[in-house]
Amino acid sequence: MALKPVLGKLISKRVVLASASPRRQEILTNVGLRFEVVPSWFKETLEKSSFASPYEYAIETAKQKALEVANRMHVKHLRTPDIVIGADTIVTVDEQILEKPVDKQDAYRMLSRLSGKEHSVFTGVAIIHCSSKDNQLEMEVTDFYEETKVKFSDLSEELLWEYIHSGEPMDKAGGYGIQALGGMLVEYVHGDFLNVVGFPLNHFCKKLVELYYPPPKHSICHIKHDSVPPVDTFENLSDGENESSNFAEHKGANKLDNSRTHPSGPVYNSEDHYCVKTGFMVPLENTAKSLPTILELIDGFRASKALFVACKLKVFDHLKDKGSLNAVDVANEVGASLCGMERLLDACAALGLLEKTPQGYSNTDSANTYLTSDGKYSLHGYIIHSNEHLWPLFTNLEFAVKEGTRQNHRAFGKKTEDLFKDYYHSQEGKQRFMAAMHSIAHLTARDVATAFDLSQFKSACDLGGCTGALAHELVQIYPNLKITVFDLPEVIANTSYFQPSGQCTAPVTFISGDFFKDNLPEVDLYILSRVLHDWPDEKNHTLLSKIAAVCKPGSALLVAEIVLDEQKTHPPRALLQSLTMTEGKQRSGSEYKQLLEKYGFMNVQIKITENLLDALLCFRKSQSL
Numbered sequence: 001m002a003l004k005p006v007l008g009k010l011i012s013k014r015v016v017l018a019s020a021s022p023r024r025q026e027i028l029t030n031v032g033l034r035f036e037v038v039p040s041w042f043k044e045t046l047e048k049s050s051f052a053s054p055y056e057y058a059i060e061t062a063k064q065k066a067l068e069v070a071n072r073m074h075v076k077h078l079r080t081p082d083i084v085i086g087a088d089t090i091v092t093v094d095e096q097i098l099e100k101p102v103d104k105q106d107a108y109r110m111l112s113r114l115s116g117k118e119h120s121v122f123t124g125v126a127i128i129h130c131s132s133k134d135n136q137l138e139m140e141v142t143d144f145y146e147e148t149k150v151k152f153s154d155l156s157e158e159l160l161w162e163y164i165h166s167g168e169p170m171d172k173a174g175g176y177g178i179q180a181l182g183g184m185l186v187e188y189v190h191g192d193f194l195n196v197v198g199f200p201l202n203h204f205c206k207k208l209v210e211l212y213y214p215p216p217k218h219s220i221c222h223i224k225h226d227s228v229p230p231v232d233t234f235e236n237l238s239d240g241e242n243e244s245s246n247f248a249e250h251k252g253a254n255k256l257d258n259s260r261t262h263p264s265g266p267v268y269n270s271e272d273h274y275c276v277k278t279g280f281m282v283p284l285e286n287t288a289k290s291l292p293t294i295l296e297l298i299d300g301f302r303a304s305k306a307l308f309v310a311c312k313l314k315v316f317d318h319l320k321d322k323g324s325l326n327a328v329d330v331a332n333e334v335g336a337s338l339c340g341m342e343r344l345l346d347a348c349a350a351l352g353l354l355e356k357t358p359q360g361y362s363n364t365d366s367a368n369t370y371l372t373s374d375g376k377y378s379l380h381g382y383i384i385h386s387n388e389h390l391w392p393l394f395t396n397l398e399f400a401v402k403e404g405t406r407q408n409h410r411a412f413g414k415k416t417e418d419l420f421k422d423y424y425h426s427q428e429g430k431q432r433f434m435a436a437m438h439s440i441a442h443l444t445a446r447d448v449a450t451a452f453d454l455s456q457f458k459s460a461c462d463l464g465g466c467t468g469a470l471a472h473e474l475v476q477i478y479p480n481l482k483i484t485v486f487d488l489p490e491v492i493a494n495t496s497y498f499q500p501s502g503q504c505t506a507p508v509t510f511i512s513g514d515f516f517k518d519n520l521p522e523v524d525l526y527i528l529s530r531v532l533h534d535w536p537d538e539k540n541h542t543l544l545s546k547i548a549a550v551c552k553p554g555s556a557l558l559v560a561e562i563v564l565d566e567q568k569t570h571p572p573r574a575l576l577q578s579l580t581m582t583e584g585k586q587r588s589g590s591e592y593k594q595l596l597e598k599y600g601f602m603n604v605q606i607k608i609t610e611n612l613l614d615a616l617l618c619f620r621k622s623q624s625l
């Protein structure tokens with residue numbers, strides 16, 4: 001097992017650790033894994049006596065923790081992670097399972113049981129690979145456990161109580177932390193030490209090897225997960241060549257089509273449908289299966305507008321860090337009517353954007369992250385742009401379709417000569433557009449930056465890189481990369497507001513210019529993120545010819561765009577975006593390849609990221625065109 005390649009398999013994936021345990025976070029961070037932490041809300045209340053062995057209990061708890069997070073992120077947070085990792089650590093002694101003590105007496109009860117004896121520590125781990133098909137969550141579960149034996153010395157009452165009063169036992173399985181003071185109680189450890197601390201790293205890495213580097217040909221069980229899983233077998237194994245991106249093609253995990261599951265609840269057939277009125281799953285006739293989608297589409301505009309208005313009124317900003325507020329407080333804060341605000345808050349709660357309790361309304365984690373104006377991955381700018389700019393254009397979609405033109409004159413009462421003049425006619429428009437671009441660039445930066453290994457490049461230029469969001473992510477990941485953002489003077493003049501604070505990486509340089517007219521800097525890697533789809537062929541010709549002219553053989557071009565499938569029906573958001581475009585167009589992978597090859601960029605590699613932007617990397621061929 002080579003270390004780097006194993007964890008490297010996860011580098012371009014959105015990995016979520018479904019655990020609040022700081023020890024698990026530390027163990028995984030220490031080996032360089034990048035992940036988000038979303039603690040599970042699953043209550044550890046499974047009936048222990050219903051499990052034949054303690055490790056089965058630990059595995060099931062770990063699985064339920066991870067499933068709850070995967071479901072919640074998909075349903076409520078509108079984001080599907082690639083991998084969710086859950087874990088549960090328990091101690092067993094004298095056939096009793098010990099978890100975290102609830103109070104000091106409980107800690108005493110546990111520790112006095114362990115005194116002078118050998119006990120077992122089991123950690124159950126679940127690795128869930130998630131994917132979203134037609135907005136339905138599919139999950140494949142891989143689980144395992146590790147056992148470590150630990151022997152305690154005889155503990156005197158005095159020592160025991162001194163240890164309990166240190167406070168250390170309280171959030172730890174079996175009431176001790178082997179990595180700290182608790183280590184003083186231990187006579188020997190047989191097995192993986194980190195397993196006792198909360199995460200069996202070695203076994204985890206072996207599992208990744210099994211999953212991502214499967215042996216060439218063997219058959220595996222494919223289990224449609226249920227409480228009592230029906231088992232059917234299949235032979236559909238990768239030869240291990242195509243190991244990088246698509247886990248779904250080669251693993252021996254349990255597959256959950258969880259399109260209709262409730263967290264930790266039963267799994268329903270895809271033929272069934274959840275009836276809102278009765279709250280039961282009901283079988284649907286074939287033709288009626290599309291009904292929920294159609295109803296959702298009919299109502300979609302209401303949901304979008306409710307979200308836009310809540311963002312515009314800064315409802316999520318007002319609720320941030322305030323615990324629960326009632327409708328009167330929020331209405332007063334934003335200067336809205338009480339009855340109007342009550343309805344808006346209820347709608348947001350129904351959409352899963354707010355939590356509603358008898359105490360009032362509070363932000364969900366996703367609202368804090370995406371909907372507040374200073375959230376970690378704030379989409380506030382993009383939402384405001386959608387409300388102010390895209391909404392009026394879409395209101396005139398019928399004319400756009402009939403006339404085949406952009407509808408700026410109808411939507412905004414004036415004609416537009418080109419795309420950016422429209423946004424930049426006022427300071428407000430400029431900042432709004434930049435904030436929108438920044439939102440998307442920041443949200444997608446990591447997936448774009450890690451879609452390919454770019455460590456070979458020493459210098460890069462992000463053409464039209466706007467606020468530098470992608471550039472900043474690139475220098476974080478590739479600290480030796482010197483990167484320049486090249487954009488129009490009116491953009492560069494307004495970038496300071498968007499710069500990250502307190503970053504200790506190499507700075508990003510900004511150069512103003514017009515990439516259609518001005519000289520481009522000579523670098524190893526050119527970047528075009530969300531540029532090519534926006535322009536007509538003549539403009540792309542000018543730009544790509546200019547890049548090809550300065551790009552030395554062996555240098556490369558990284559393109560970030562939505563890549564359509566070859567039938568051009570997926571992903572829908574690309575096709576919906578096209579509706580208000582007249583000059584540019586969205587392209588499939590083969591169309592991008594053709595376009596780039598036309599300008600001497602070969603070896604075009606495409607990475608579908610499942611984020612809002614995909615990535616293409618291609619290299620300038622040796623002889624000039």
Ligand SMILES: O=c1[nH]cc([C@@H]2O[C@H](COP(=O)(O)OP(=O)(O)OP(=O)(O)O)[C@@H](O)[C@H]2O)c(=O)[nH]1
Pocket residue numbers: 018019020021022023024039040044065087088089090100171172173176177178179182196197198199
């Ligand atoms: O020697 C040590 N033994 C155990 C621990 C820590 O104990 C807890 C075990 O609890 P659990 O598995 O339920 O995990 P939680 O902390 O509740 O987090 P989840 O959100 O994942 O449920 C775990 O934190 C171990 O790290 C220890 O520190 N030392």
